[in-house]
Amino acid sequence: MKILLKNPRIIEPSENIDQVADILIVDGIIEIIAPKITASGNVQEYVLDGKIVAPGFIDMHVHLREPGYEHKETIETGLVAAAVGGFTAVCCMPNTNPPIDDASVIKFIKEKSEKTLNGLVDVHPVAAATKRREGKELSPMIELVEAGAVAFSDDGSPIDNSEIMRHALEYSNMLGKIIIQHPEDRSLAKGGVMNEGLVSTSLGLPPIPSIAEEIMIDRDIRIANYVGASYHAAHISTAGSVEIIRLAKKKNIPVTCEVTPHHFTLTDEAVRSFDTNTKMNPPLRTKADVDAIKEGLRDGTIDVIASDHAPHSFDEKEVEFLEAPFGIVGLETAIGLAITELVIPKILSINQLIEKFSINPRKILSLPTVKIKVGEKTNLTILDFQKKWKVDAQKFKSKSKRTPFDGKTLVGKSFAIINNGRVHFSD
Amino acid sequence: MPLQSKHLLGLEGVSRDDIQLVLDTARNFREVLDRPIKKVPTLQGKTIVNLFYESSTRTRISFELAERRLSADVVNFSVAGSSVAKGETLKDTARNIEAMKIDIVVVRHSSPGAALFLSRLMNANIINAGDGTHEHPTQALLDMYTIREKFGKLEGLNVCIVGDISHSRVALSNIYGLQILGVNVSVCGPATLIPKNIQKLGVKVYHNIDDAIRDSDILNVLRIQLERQNRSFFPSTREYHNYFGITRERLLKSKKPITIMHPGPINRDVEISADVADGEQSLILQQVLNGVAVRMAVLYLLGTGN
Numbered sequence: 001m002k003i004l005l006k007n008p009r010i011i012e013p014s015e016n017i018d019q020v021a022d023i024l025i026v027d028g029i030i031e032i033i034a035p036k037i038t039a040s041g042n043v044q045e046y047v048l049d050g051k052i053v054a055p056g057f058i059d060m061h062v063h064l065r066e067p068g069y070e071h072k073e074t075i076e077t078g079l080v081a082a083a084v085g086g087f088t089a090v091c092c093m094p095n096t097n098p099p100i101d102d103a104s105v106i107k108f109i110k111e112k113s114e115k116t117l118n119g120l121v122d123v124h125p126v127a128a129a130t131k132r133r134e135g136k137e138l139s140p141m142i143e144l145v146e147a148g149a150v151a152f153s154d155d156g157s158p159i160d161n162s163e164i165m166r167h168a169l170e171y172s173n174m175l176g177k178i179i180i181q182h183p184e185d186r187s188l189a190k191g192g193v194m195n196e197g198l199v200s201t202s203l204g205l206p207p208i209p210s211i212a213e214e215i216m217i218d219r220d221i222r223i224a225n226y227v228g229a230s231y232h233a234a235h236i237s238t239a240g241s242v243e244i245i246r247l248a249k250k251k252n253i254p255v256t257c258e259v260t261p262h263h264f265t266l267t268d269e270a271v272r273s274f275d276t277n278t279k280m281n282p283p284l285r286t287k288a289d290v291d292a293i294k295e296g297l298r299d300g301t302i303d304v305i306a307s308d309h310a311p312h313s314f315d316e317k318e319v320e321f322l323e324a325p326f327g328i329v330g331l332e333t334a335i336g337l338a339i340t341e342l343v344i345p346k347i348l349s350i351n352q353l354i355e356k357f358s359i360n361p362r363k364i365l366s367l368p369t370v371k372i373k374v375g376e377k378t379n380l381t382i383l384d385f386q387k388k389w390k391v392d393a394q395k396f397k398s399k400s401k402r403t404p405f406d407g408k409t410l411v412g413k414s415f416a417i418i419n420n421g422r423v424h425f426s427d
Numbered sequence: 428m429p430l431q432s433k434h435l436l437g438l439e440g441v442s443r444d445d446i447q448l449v450l451d452t453a454r455n456f457r458e459v460l461d462r463p464i465k466k467v468p469t470l471q472g473k474t475i476v477n478l479f480y481e482s483s484t485r486t487r488i489s490f491e492l493a494e495r496r497l498s499a500d501v502v503n504f505s506v507a508g509s510s511v512a513k514g515e516t517l518k519d520t521a522r523n524i525e526a527m528k529i530d531i532v533v534v535r536h537s538s539p540g541a542a543l544f545l546s547r548l549m550n551a552n553i554i555n556a557g558d559g560t561h562e563h564p565t566q567a568l569l570d571m572y573t574i575r576e577k578f579g580k581l582e583g584l585n586v587c588i589v590g591d592i593s594h595s596r597v598a599l600s601n602i603y604g605l606q607i608l609g610v611n612v613s614v615c616g617p618a619t620l621i622p623k624n625i626q627k628l629g630v631k632v633y634h635n636i637d638d639a640i641r642d643s644d645i646l647n648v649l650r651i652q653l654e655r656q657n658r659s660f661f662p663s664t665r666e667y668h669n670y671f672g673i674t675r676e677r678l679l680k681s682k683k684p685i686t687i688m689h690p691g692p693i694n695r696d697v698e699i700s701a702d703v704a705d706g707e708q709s710l711i712l713q714q715v716l717n718g719v720a721v722r723m724a725v726l727y728l729l730g731t732g733n
Contacts, residue, residue, distance in 0.1 A: 201622040202439065204539045204561035204599055209623075274540030318518055320538035322559065 002026050003423060004039050008048035008382065012055060012372040013351040014359055023053065025378045028421030033374060044423070050386060051415050052350065055370035056088030056379035057357040059331060061155075061180075061234060061258060061306035064090070064123075067108060068097025073311040073399045075112040078331070079121045081309070081398035083424045085331040086381050086414025089122035090309075091365070093155040094133065101128035101139040103147035110148060120422050124150040124365065129168045129179055133157045136164065138171055145175050150365045153180035155234065156281075158216060160186060166223050173229035176366055178256075180232045181220050183241070184282070188212035193322060195268040195283040203272065205321065208283050214240040221245075225253045232364060233257040235308050237282035239292030246301040256364045258304035261330060261337035262404065264293045270404060276317045276324035277404040280310070294347050303360040305353075307334040311400030329398045333391055333405050335383070339412025343385070350385070357381075384415040429732035434546045434553040435725055437562035438604040446607055450572050452724035453717070457572075459496070460720055470499035470730050473530040478520070478545075479505045479556070480536040485691050485715065486556050486566070490533050493722035499730070502529070517541065521548045531730055534558075552729040560594050566690050567600035569721040571608065573714050574645060577686065582609035587639045589673065590649030590698050591620040591660070597649060597690045602628055615639035616671060619660045636671050637680065645686040648673050651698045664697045674700040684708055691715070 003025040010033065011018050022037040023030060039045075059082060065073040075092075082090045092109060094100035100109070106125050113123040127149035131137045135154060144152075152172050158181060159165045169179050189212040194200050196207030217233050221244065224231035233245065236257045248255045262280065267287050270278045278284060296302040310327025317324050335357070342348040348356070358381070362369055370379045391408050393401035416425045430445050438446070459467055475494045479487055487503075494501045504524075517536070524532065525548070533554045534542050539561035546553040557563040575581050586605055592598045592614045605612045606629060614621060615633035626632060633639040640646065651667060661667050678685050687699070687709045695701045704711060 196623060198624040198627045201624045201628065202599075204559060204596060206560070207622075274543050315516070318516075320517055320536065320544055321540045322538040 001421065002039055002041060002043040003418065004037060004043050004045045005053060006045060006047045008051045008053040010053045010372055011350060011354060013354050014055070014369050015371060015373065017372065025418070028378050030372065030374050030376050030378055033372070048382060052383045052385060053372065054354045054381050054383060055358045055372055056417060056419055057086055057335070057381040058089040058091070058361050059087045059307050059309065059334065060091040060304060060361040060365065062090040062092050062309045062331065063095065063311065063327070064092040064109070065311060066096065066112065067105065071313050072316070075109060076116045077397060077399045078309070078311070079113060079116045079123070081329070081331040081396060082121045083117060083417055084397050084414070084426050086335045086383070086417060086426060087121065087331065088379050088381060088417050088419035089124060091124045091126050091150060093126055094128040094153060095156045099128045099133050100125055100149070101131050101133065103143050106144065106147040106149060117424065118422060119420050120417070120424055121419065124148070124367065126151045126153050126155070126180060128152065129154050129159060129172070130164060135159045135161055138167060141171055141175055141177070145177060149177070150367065151178050151180050151232070153182070153234070155180065155182050158182050158184045158186060162219065162223065165220060166227060169224055169229035169231060170227050173227070178230040178232045178364060180234050181216065183213050183216035183220065183233050183236070185212045185215045188215070193279060193283070194271050195285045197268055197286055199268045199271055203274070205271070210238040210240055210285065210289070213238055213282055214244060217241050217244050221248045221253055221255050224255060230254040230256070235260050235263065235282060235306070236302070237263045237285050237289060239289045242292045242296035242301055246296065246299070249301060256303045258306040259293050259297065259302050260306060260308045261334050261341070262328065264290055264297065265337050265341050266404060274321050275404065276319065276321055277328055277402050279321060279324050279326055280328055281326035294342070297342060297356070298347050303356065303364060305334065305338055305356045306361070307331050309398070311398055312402055313400065314402070317402045328403050329396065329400045331398060332396050333403060333410070335414050336389065336391070336410035336412055337405070339385060340410045344411055378418050378421070380418040382415040382417065383412065385412045387411070387413045389413055430728045433729070433732070434542070435564050435729060436542045436546060436553065436555045438564045438567055438600050438607070439562070441607065443607050446568070446571070446604060449568055449721065449724050449728065450575060452728060453572050453721045456723040456727070457717065457720035460716065466496050466498060468498045469727050470494070470497040473730050474500045474502065474528070475531040475533065475726070476502045476504055476524055476529045478524070478532055478534045481557070483535055483557070486535065489715070489718045490556060490722050493719050493726055496719070497723055497726055499726070517544065518548060521545050525549045525551065531726065554725060554729065557596050559596065561596055562600045563596040564600050564604070565718070565722050565725055566597050567604040568725070569714055569718040570601055570647060570688060570690070571604055572717045572721050573688065573710050576713070576717065577710060581605070583611070584645065585611045585613070585643045586645045586647060587613045587615050587633065587643040588647045588649065589615045589636065589639065589671065591651055591655060592616055592625060593620050593622050594652065594655070595649050601647060602630055613639065613642065617661050617667070620655070636673070637677060640677060640681050640685055643685060645688060646673060647688045648699050649690065650692060651694055653694070668697050672696070672698055672700060673703050675702050675706070678703065678708070686710060688714060
């Protein structure tokens with residue numbers, strides 16, 4: 001099967017490519033990159049004037065919820081949302097039921113994902129760092145890696161115990177895998193539902209202080225540095241966290257981190273509505289934090305943009321603020337928010353955006369870098385940076401429609417993805 | 428003149444005119460309470476549900492009395508005897524009540540924003556009778572009424588709220604309401620019970636009760652919840668009483684008389700000594716009496732408004 005992409009702008013930061021040319025794909029492999037290709041026979045041709053072709057995007061922080069919470073999301077609905085959102089790959093988090101602390105769960109997820117859209121979206125499971133994600137005993141990491149785990153995390157449940165964290169880092173590092181920590185000192189965050197600040201005081205909502213996150217990152221970096229292991233802080237949200245990681249990177253400590261689109265778009269002022277779609281963990285922070293995160297993205301302190309796609313059913317979120325679960329969906333708005341909030345205001349270049357959505361996460365996870373080169377397997381995200389669109393949560397492919405961005409106008413969107421020999425359009 | 432809002436969810440952002448209107452209207456109802464027949468036909472034919480998800484004696488009885496004295500039909504709904512115990516969501520409860528064509532809902536709930544949540548689901552007028560640690564607007568209104576009754580004004584007075592500010596809906600509503608009417612509001616308590624950003628609300632913070640007494644005309648003393656000791660907010664009720672408790676000796680050090688208020692229920696000899704609570708400067712029982720009049724005013728203004 002032949003696919004011909006006509007006239008897109010091809011941007012491939014890892015090879016310093018930025019050119020307008022045609023791409024001919026034959027049986028999933030890039031055959032020719034050149035201006036004005038003409039192909040004979042059965043060719044699917046797509047005219048991509050003004051569109052950008054980039055190496056396939058990966059969302060390294062996604063909750064697919066299956067097995068166990070199929071009323072929130074299934075592997076199928078989650079992966080269709082990823083495809084429409086512009087992602088050719090996702091990392092799924094282990095807080096399922098049963099959790100991903102056993103090779104059989106990875107096997108189940110892999111089998112299910114290969115049946116969704118004929119395996120269009122690659123799924124890289126993040127396995128639990130400890131059994132049952134309890135932070136007490138290490139999970140069988142070697143077996144999990146053999147089954148396909150790409151990293152370890154007790155996501156949602158921070159590894160509180162410093163000795164367990166040390167051992168998790170040492171053991172996973174031996175396997176060339178990172179520990180992804182949900183950084184939170186639970187004794188400080190206990191009972192909290194939003195950022196501690198003027199807004200929490202005004203609303204009487206129990207607070208989560210910024211130091212709950214920063215203390216954990218600080219501790220973890222010390223352990224990682226001490227044992228010489230790679231550490232990744234998930235969804236950082238405070239100016240202090242950016243500063244701690246910036247300093248650690250200057251000292252060449254192997255630390256990386258990610259940020260979610262909602263943490264660079266919204267502040268805790270949004271919680272004044274008591275809208276449960278503004279309740280997430282870590283919570284929305286202040287404008288000073290948002291500014292620091294943008295600076296961290298710009299100067300490279302923050303490596304990755306990941307959605308922390310955390311679907312919940314409509315009814316679960318349709319309750320009092322204290323009772324509502326943390327989390328919102330993000331797969332279908334992540335790229336639009338990143339372009340609108342970061343690229344258009346010139347905080348990030350298009351190249352940097354591609355690095356944070358494609359190149360850096362794969363590097364951190366030791367996955368092969370996707371290249372747009374003759375002879376390479378096709379793995380592409382095609383972007384439309386001009387497209388102005390309005391978020392309509394009811395049209396989400398995700399089972400969950402819970403987002404604070406419903407109705408928001410964004411500029412820039414995924415146009416299509418091509419992966420594993422298949423093309424899938426976003427609209 | 429009706430109130431600008433269909434609901435009374437809190438005092439944050441409420442207009443000065445609306446607060447004045449409630450207080451002025453309450454004065455008329457306060458007179459009703461001194462009559463031999465304490466009932467007026469104002470809300471005849473209106474149905475009010477008191478939806479109480481937290482135990483409450485004072486507030487619930489005060490509302491019920493106010494409702495009955497306005498001749499409304501009253502339905503009480505409390506957690507123990509309702510479907511809530513069987514696991515019904517607040518949303519479903521709200522929809523059921525809505526289907527029964529209730530005119531006014533008075534709600535007490537442990538979650539901040541619960542009254543706002545109901546107002547988005549129902550056509551009825553919603554009155555917040557306390558939403559977690561957020562607001563308790565009728566308590567603040569009755570406090571303001573009681574102060575105005577004694578001092579003849581509010582503007583320029585110095586009110587200090589003493590105690591557990593972090594976990595108090597009374598404190599927040601008092602801060603918002605009193606500031607709108609030009610009162611200088613301060614708070615006093617141990618640092619662990621004062622939220623980190625309270626100064627940004629324009630409130631002065633004291634950690635020394637004698638300093639607070641020296642600078643205040645009125646102390647509004649809050650109940651110390653004894654279970655707060657369990658999360659190390661303060662070492663013991665003994666230490667709290669010794670360093671933050673309002674006692675006669677402390678008050679005698681002040682050159683001017685200090686008016687004492689308390690929203691109840693009182694922990695005698697913890698946050699306030701018994702002789703102060705029952706003393707001649709205490710307005711505690713006037714607060715209770717005025718509470719009925721203020722709630723009648725709120726019910727009347729919302730129930731007969733648009």
